[in-house]
Amino acid sequence: MKLKDYRTSFLEKLTPLYDAVEAESFFNIALERLKGWKRIDLAMNPEAVLDAGEIAQWDNVLQLLEKQKPIQYIFGKAHFYGLEFEVNENTLIPRPETEELVEWIVKESKHKGKIKILDIGAGSGCIAISLAKNLPDAEVFAIDVSEKALAVAEKNAAANDITVNFILQDILEAASLPDTFDIIVSNPPYVRELEKAEIKANVLEYEPHLALFVKDSDPLLFYRKIALLAKSNLPENGRLYFEINQYLGNETAEMLENYGFKDVELKKDIYGNDRMVAAFLDSPPLEGCPKGGVVSL
Template sequence: MKIKQYRTQFIQELTSFYDPYEAESFFYLILEDKHKLRQIDVALNHELIFTESDIKVWESLLVELKKEVPIQYLLGKTNFYGLDFEVNENVLIPRPETEELVEWIINENTSSKKIKILDIGTGSGCIAVSLAKNLPNAQVYAIDVSKKALETAKRNAESNEVEVFFLLQNILETEDLKEQFDIIVSNPPYVRNLEKEEIKKNVLDYEPHLALFVEDHDALVFYRKIAELAQKNLQKKGQLYFEINQYLGEEMKDLLQNMNFKNIELKKDIYGNDRMLSCKVSKTL
């Protein structure tokens, strides 16, 4: 069957589940991954074909897409901040909003001074690896409670040719980080159970709940704990960065103000939502 013809069929089969533009994007992601062909290749050569064995592969992917399995899990990878990352059911799929957090950190740390960074709840390692890749002066550490997530993150560090020191650790049970850091960054679980109805099926059914959800009655539990550790383990001029729940921006500011952090800055993401925050620890050494 001609690829152009199959493309039409593929999109039609998915329109009950996805927006046509999203279905079309899936087609070209799979095309490039499985056949090393781009949209321009199909546009320029209408005679390109899929073999019967090719179509079997595509049909099996269609079955999974109709179940709303994330395309990134089906392909086993995604792109984040210009780098390729392995993703699987043990890690969250990195979001564009998190790229904005990484961009913020990089832009604020352009000097050649040696710095030490800690990423708490690293998951796929997307934040830690991206920072290590773009801040050659940084020594980067990353913590996660999931052994399988850390295994994935280690592979991502290796494939992107950076050094990150990974630690298996439950941050809620941690009393001291043992070292001093110039930057602590975290994108911890922050979705309240009451917000589950807003979550798409492809996220709710397939991405790890351990990395997503917190109890409604204590939605800032991770932020409070990390801030407590930052008070002890950030350098005097150190910076704390968080990705946050869009509905809890003011609550986050209040939390950090009450803990005597200073220079608190709340930033919106590209969608206009309160999504990230930075502050400095207030202490004398």
Template sequence: MTIKHYRDYFIQELTPLYDVGEAESFFYLTLEAKHQLKRVDLALQPDLDFSESELKIWSFILDQLKKEIPIQYILGVTNFYGLEFEVNSAVLIPRPETEELVDWIIQSSKVQSKFKILDIGTGSGCIAIALAKNLPNAQVFALDVSEQALTTAKKNAEKNQVQLSFIHQSILETEDLAQEFDIIVSNPPYVRELEKHEIKNNVLDNEPHLALFVEDNDALIFYRKIAQLAQKNLKLKGQLYFEINQYLGQETLNLLQEMGFKNYELRQDIYGNDRMIQCTI
């Protein structure tokens, strides 16, 4: 079967679950991951076809997508800030909004000489690794409560040829970080249980709930704890960066103001949602 004909079949099979644009994006992501072919290659060589063995692989991928398994988990990789990352069910799939947070830190830190960064709740390592790759003067530390997540982050650090210091630790049980940092950044769990109905099934049924959800009655538990540690372990004029729940921007700002942080800034993401905060000690 020609790849062009299979593409039409693939999209048609998925459109009951996904819109046409999303189904088409799955096709081209798979085509590049499995065959190193881009959309333009198919346009220039319309008679390319799949072998029987290749069609079996595509059939498996199609079945997985029909079960609403995220395409990134099926392929085992995703891109973030121009870098490739291994992803699996132990880690969240990196989001474009988090790229904006990383870019904010990079643009604000380029002129610094040697300095230390701590990424709390590193998951796949996407924030820590992107920072280490783009800020050669930084010594970057990556902390997570999950051993499986840290195993994945270590593989990603090797893949992207950066040196990180890894810490296996529960931040909620931490009283002191044992050293001082110039920057602390975190994208902690922030989705409230009451917001579960807004989450797509492919996220809800596959991505780690440990990294996603917090109790409704204490939605800012991680922000409060990390801010308390930042009071002890950020250097003078050190910076604290958070990715935040879009519905709790003002509440998160109020918390940081009450704790004595200064020079705070709340930014929206590309979708116009309150998404990230920076402040200083």
């Protein structure tokens, strides 16, 4: 079978499940992974033929996509901020919105020289590794509760020739952080159970729920805990960055202000949703207490 004919069939079978642009992107990713070709290579070789073994490989990918398995998990690779990362069922697939968070940090930090950065909730290591790659004077640490996720992150750091200090830790059980940091960043679980209806099947059925979901009754659980720890482990004017639930931007910003952070900045992503927040640590109030109240974890 000619590859161009297989492409037509591939797209016809996927377009009932995915939009045309997404289906096309899946074909192009498979083309690169299975044949080592770019789109231009197919255009330059319109009569290229797939042998029986190649067709079997393509059919396997197609069948998994029809089951809505993410293509990043099919090939075990994802691109993020110009780097390639191994991903599997123990790690979230890196997303463009998170690239925007990394870009924000890089732009604000590239002239700061030697700084210490902590990423809480490392997953595949995409945030920590990308920051270390683009801020070569920074010393970067990353925490995750999952030993399996950290194993993936360590492989990704080695593959990208980057040093990150990885730490196995349940942040909700942490009494303190391992050091003082100039920057703390986190993309913690923030999707409420009530929002599951909005989640696509390829996410809901395949990506780790431990890294996705939080109870409806306490959606800011991780943010409060991290903000409290940051108060003791950021210097004055240290910077805290979060990726956030798009529906809870104002609530997250208000929480940070109540905990003594200043210049709280809420930022939208490329889709126009509240997705990031950053704040500076003000002169700390009484240890362990937010402004005007008592800490509740």
